[in-house]
Amino acid sequence: MDIITEQFKVGGRLFYVGAGTSGRLGIVDASECPPTFGTEPGMVQGIIAGGEKAIFKAQEGAEDSPEHGAQALIENNVNHKDVICGIAASGRTPFVRGALDKAISMGCHTILVTTNSREQLHELGVNAETVIAPHVGPEVIAGSTRMKSGTAQKMILNMLTTASMIRLGKSxxxxxxxxxxxxxxxxxxxxxxxxxxxxxxxxxxxxxxxxxxxxxxxxxxxxxxxxxxxxxxxxxxxxxxxxxxxxxx
Missing domain, CATH: 1.10.8.1080 (Helicase, Ruva Protein; domain 3)
Structure with missing residues (x-):
């Protein structure tokens, strides 16, 4: 929250980057900030693999390109003042990793919200300045991370924006x-x-x-x-x- 708040104060923005459920959760949290906290629409934004059509219909192959993740930051005019928060239950989604790697090269602060263990993330070579990795245990239906992992991600995103907005005097x-x-x-x-x-x-x-x-x-x-x-x-x-x-x- 300290990082996000400080970057907001200097004109930076918060970008959520994800694929599938993770991407949709980022868009939901971003879209709720203007009516709740009176923010400008561009202050918190969500980027989803596959673009706008992926919000409503699964685009399963869209997450497989790290280059597209990097390109998405360029298309959104990301700069060093911005904070890039990748959202990926496994932590290894190529689209998200590509965006995080690009963000690091641009001098941005980076966050990864995942439900994979830190040990596995280290083995995968995932790069992020800050990693938030709650332990949620096995899913009710194995392999479906839209359930417990998705719920945990939604709560974390709410915490990030809510705490940051409180620190900006919006409560x-x-x-x-x-x-x-x-x-x-x-x-x-x-x-x-x-x-x-x-x-x-x-x-x-x-x-x-x-x-x-x-x-x-x-x-x-x-x-x-x-x-x-x-x-x-x-x-x-x-x-x-x-x-x-x-x-x-």
Whole structure:
């Protein structure tokens, strides 16, 4: 998380790279970051072997080319500020290994999420700066890594982005406060968040959220510091987006 957070701060991005289930899990986690944490769509991205069509239909041969993994980074304009997180249950998927090797040559930080043992990874000669390798035990159906391995991978990816976003000030306590109000559900959730944190009624939360132009953090600083929207915005800018620091400033 330290690596990811620090690279975010200097304009870097997080790329998940995987094939099959692993690739789809990366795309799922990446796609959930903008509505949950208010991030730009390009901040966390998922790359899957076989491209977009592989999201919906298995492209079994797409994972066999390390060159395609390396090329995918070039096509996404990856640079040394970015973090490349390979996802592969076995740790030996050629597409993922090709991407990791290319990332290392470009000076990127690299992570591998796998459920293979570190000893076997060493024997395979897998290269990654950081290896996350939980022991999940045998699959219910032998050979199907979309089950226990896939579940473990999903939880780890959630941990990586959630912890990094917390360190960027996108939560207040354990409550999400940088959500994008892209639908009715999220607009209502934003009001409930304001009601809970600022201890105000629904009507007050709605009015202040509107005055804050739909920005939850601004609305909270307005209420908790008793300031107008412009002052709240300035306080948040001075505090790098951290509500706690904005209230102390």
């Amino acid at each position: 207040y306590g354990n409550i999400m406060v940088d959500l994008q109000l892209t639908n009715a559900k999220l607009r209502e959730r934003a009001k409930r968040i304001i009601m809970e944190i600022a201890d105000v009624e629904y009507e007050k939360a709605s009015a202040v959220l509107e005055a804050a132009n739909g920005h939850v953090k601004t609305a909270l600083v307005m209420l908790l510091a008793d300031v107008d929207a412009q002052t709240a915005t300035e306080k948040l800018l001075d505090a790098d987006g951290f509500i706690k620091n904005a209230l102390q400033g």
